[in-house]
Amino acid sequence: MQKVALVIREDFQVMSLAALSAFEFANRSAGEPLYDIHVLSEHGGPVASSLFASVHTEPFSNAVYDTILVAGAMDRSSTPAGVVAFLREVEPRARRVGALCVGAFALAEAGLLSGRRATVHWRRAAELRRDFPQITVDEDRIFIVDGKIWTSAGMTAALDLTLGMVEKDHGAALARSVAQSLVLYHRRAGGQSQHSQLVALNPTSNRVQQALDYARRNLRKDLRSEDLANAACLSPRQFSRVFRTETGTSPAKAIENLRLESARLLVEQGRHSLDNIATETGFGDRDRMRRAFLRAFGQSPQSLRSAVEPLEESLPV
Template sequence: MQKVALVVRPDFQMMSIAALSAFEFANIVAGEKLYDINVLSEHGGLVPSSMKTAVHTEAFNDPSFDTVLISGAMDRSRASVGVQAFLVQAAEHSRRVGALCVGAFALAEAGLLDGRRATVHWRRAGEMRDNYPAVRVEEDRIFIIDGKIWTSAGMTAALDLTIGMVEKDFGAPLARSVSQSLVLYHRRAGGQSQHSALLSLSPTSDRIQLALDYARRNLRLDLSVEDLANVACLSPRQFSRTFRAETGCSPAKALENLRLEAARLMIEQGRHSIEAVAAETGFGDRDRMRRAFQRVFGQSPQSLRRTFEPAATF
């Protein structure tokens, strides 16, 4: 049985507690206690969250947990000397140490991210980059594994990280069952972007939203502006003008972004050949998709796939 500990501080984000559900449901799905789950704090007792709801914690004692996670404080206060010392000990004695959302700042304050790749909520990535130049911040990631250190992006990404830990420990079938038990529509792998192409477009009218939804469902087709305009019941010229006014980009650019997002997700999952991904997402051929990937992501689909191989370090 593996011992897991979540370290919380006053004003911690409640979503951190939800991330422990991955371990809880791994126990339930497996029908045995795979994980011994603990919540710790520097002094023990009740610790108030950012929502003023308090949780009971045990005081720091034995640092020899298999996995130690650290939650961030919403008030942006630095981790105390005691918390930093515990994290340093954990990094020495534990198999892995993970930060949930802005908990990455506590790891950075303890010097545990120096020279490592790490991610954090995109709103605070610049702050981390400025204050901790020794950290290789990559904000456009759901979570990153660098050696024994795991870091995650904001909020729900913490759950993606802990499900990723379950997968690392006991395999993909159990991780999928945990995701299904938690009623997650899709479990995101570590390298996935924090941003959604559809969310970033945010049209204001139902007509443009309808066209975007149609495009997302039919990426495999050779979609044209005329096709999307017909769905929106607008002339191609009026559609293009309205689309750009509402989303800030052209229909062609938006369509490429949707295709790139879908292709990247399929490559993460690793169940399809590069040719199949190119066909299913509407790129048509692998060369056209490779050029788009190089331009936007700075690497080829094949290189990205190697990043998501089961034994890889993100």
């Protein structure tokens, strides 16, 4: 059984606790205790969260943990010296160390991110990059694994990170079962952008959301506005008007953005040929996808893949 510990401090972001649910439900789904879960603080006892409710914690000790996670705090003060010292002490003994959201600052202050690639909530990325120039900060990722160090973007991305840990430990089938138990609409891989096109479009009605969901599931098809209108149970004319009112863009542009988001993730993962990606995401051919990438990202798919591959060499296989 693997021992997992979440390190918290006063005013810790309460949503960090949700990340532990991946381990809790892994135990339930497997029908056996795979993970032994602990919550730690410097002195133990009750620790107040960002919502004032307190959580009971165990004090720091010489216990050996397989996985150490660090929660972020809502305030912008430096990490307490005792927490920094503890992280430096336990890191050599732990199999992996992870930061949830702005917990990355604690790892940075402990020197555990020096020379590594890391992510953090996009609002704090510039600050992390400025204060710790020895870290390669990539704010456009859900989570990043560099050697034994895992870092996540903000809020719900912490749960994506711990689900990734469950998958690494016990396989995709268990991780998928846990995601279903947690009623996650879509389990995100670490390479996915923090900025989702579905969130950016922000439709206000269920009908437009249904149309977008249909488009995302059927990107390989030659999608037309009429197809989305049918999915929304509206006439093409009415759908076009409602869609633009709710999202601020046309159905055709929205479909292209969804294709670009999906294609970019596949390009960066490096598991498929560019021709196959162009087909699977509905661009039809590699040249059309290349032109779309140049318009949107200022670089070709091949250039994007080449830029990512050297960074991925240190990730676990």
